[in-house]
Amino acid sequence: MAIQNVMVIGAGQMGSGIAQVCAQSGFNVKLNDMKQEAYDRGIATITKNLSRNVEKGRMTEEEKTAVLGRISSSLDLKDAHDADIVIEAAVENMEIKHSIFKTLDEVAPKHAILASNTSSLPITEIAAATKRPEQVIGMHFMNPVPVMKLVEIIRGLATTDEVYKQVEEMTVKLSKTPVECNDFPGFVSNRILMPMINEAIFTLQEGVATKEAIDDIMRLGMNHPMGPLQLADFIGLDTCLYIMEVLHDGFGDSKYRPSPLLRQYVKAGWLGKKTGRGFYEYS
Numbered sequence: 001m002a003i004q005n006v007m008v009i010g011a012g013q014m015g016s017g018i019a020q021v022c023a024q025s026g027f028n029v030k031l032n033d034m035k036q037e038a039y040d041r042g043i044a045t046i047t048k049n050l051s052r053n054v055e056k057g058r059m060t061e062e063e064k065t066a067v068l069g070r071i072s073s074s075l076d077l078k079d080a081h082d083a084d085i086v087i088e089a090a091v092e093n094m095e096i097k098h099s100i101f102k103t104l105d106e107v108a109p110k111h112a113i114l115a116s117n118t119s120s121l122p123i124t125e126i127a128a129a130t131k132r133p134e135q136v137i138g139m140h141f142m143n144p145v146p147v148m149k150l151v152e153i154i155r156g157l158a159t160t161d162e163v164y165k166q167v168e169e170m171t172v173k174l175s176k177t178p179v180e181c182n183d184f185p186g187f188v189s190n191r192i193l194m195p196m197i198n199e200a201i202f203t204l205q206e207g208v209a210t211k212e213a214i215d216d217i218m219r220l221g222m223n224h225p226m227g228p229l230q231l232a233d234f235i236g237l238d239t240c241l242y243i244m245e246v247l248h249d250g251f252g253d254s255k256y257r258p259s260p261l262l263r264q265y266v267k268a269g270w271l272g273k274k275t276g277r278g279f280y281e282y283s
């Protein structure tokens with residue numbers, strides 16, 4: 001069955017970006033969050049991004065209106081009753097994801113695919129909350145979603161080839177590049193990226209260099225578009241900590257222990273760009 005109706009759970013930085021690219025590619029989108037304010041913030045970000053596209057001549061005002069017209073708000077998971085695919089982008093927490101997937105399994109149509117944008121949590125374990133593990137899959141977009149080309153697609157133990165194919169085809173329709181990987185902690189992307197970010201935080205903690213110097217060395221020396229500390233702020237320090245904990249628990253190897261400084265910043269509520277302060281300050 002062709003995918004037409006998409007529901008996105010979580011209207012934060014990832015969920016709003018996923019809703020935007022789906023609506024831009026012609027899908028009908030319901031954007032769900034627990035609070036109206038979260039939805040309003042998500043739609044404001046999408047509107048700002050689309051307005052920039054209009055200013056740059058990449059889209060007409062009419063196209064912008066049509067894209068926004070394809071996105072509707074939802075505050076209730078029961079709105080998944082007519083979804084062909086649900087893409088979950090709530091917080092990186094297994095208990096929360098389990099509870100969302102259990103409910104979705106009860107309310108979504110039998111044919112619906114249940115996808116998670118999790119950065120690191122095992123897809124097989126998320127799928128175990130449902131009675132349709134063969135229709136559960138990881139669809140891992142990169143931040144910022146409207147700009148980044150990759151979608152890492154993760155097969156759970158039970159995911160069928162047919163479901164993989166449908167998600168792969170949808171990814172191509174979104175003008176993104178699908179790359180397949182298996183269900184191991186952190187998948188490929190964050191197994192490699194996050195230890196580098198964590199090491200940069202240890203380097204700062206040990207006073208080896210200032211935050212600016214660490215970022216300059218990696219930006220100018222390795223041609224990374226952002227230094228690792230700026231990138232951590234951009235991803236969200238809470239998300240970085242959750243991912244390190246998943247790697248640490250999943251592999252049982254001390255090389256993945258999260259930096260104490262990262263824990264301290266998260267406890268302080270300094271979560272990066274989204275809260276106005278992380279390693280840097282944002283207005």
Ligand SMILES: CC(=O)CC(=O)SCCNC(=O)CCNC(=O)[C@H](O)C(C)(C)COP(=O)(O)OP(=O)(O)OC[C@H]1O[C@@H](n2cnc3c(N)ncnc32)[C@H](O)[C@@H]1OP(=O)(O)O
Nearest residue numbers: 049052119141142143144146147148189190225226231235
């Ligand atoms: C944690 C996980 O599970 C996985 C992850 O996502 S890890 C994070 C992966 N992402 C990265 O590594 C991003 C690294 N950073 C970059 O690639 C770049 O710094 C960047 C693309 C974010 C910004 O690029 P830049 O050249 O420094 O800045 P800028 O010129 O302002 O932006 C470039 C373009 O991106 C757009 N852009 C930047 N940020 C954006 C955002 N948040 N949303 C939408 N568009 C955005 C800009 O509008 C601009 O578009 P045009 O050129 O068409 O005008």
Ligand SMILES: NC(=O)C1=CN([C@@H]2O[C@H](COP(=O)(O)OP(=O)(O)OC[C@H]3O[C@@H](n4cnc5c(N)ncnc54)[C@H](OP(=O)(O)O)[C@@H]3O)[C@@H](O)[C@H]2O)C=CC1
Nearest residue numbers: 010011012013014033034038089090091092118119143235
């Ligand atoms: N940040 C990144 O760079 C990337 C993140 N991801 C993954 O995407 C997911 C979302 O991350 P991100 O967008 O950065 O996080 P954000 O904190 O920006 O957004 C999460 C949103 O989900 C909402 N939410 C929390 N619980 C529920 C629920 N039960 N039902 C509906 N909505 C809920 C939150 O509401 P409230 O604020 O009220 O709690 C918030 O609006 C995570 O799994 C993360 O690992 C994947 C790729 C990159």
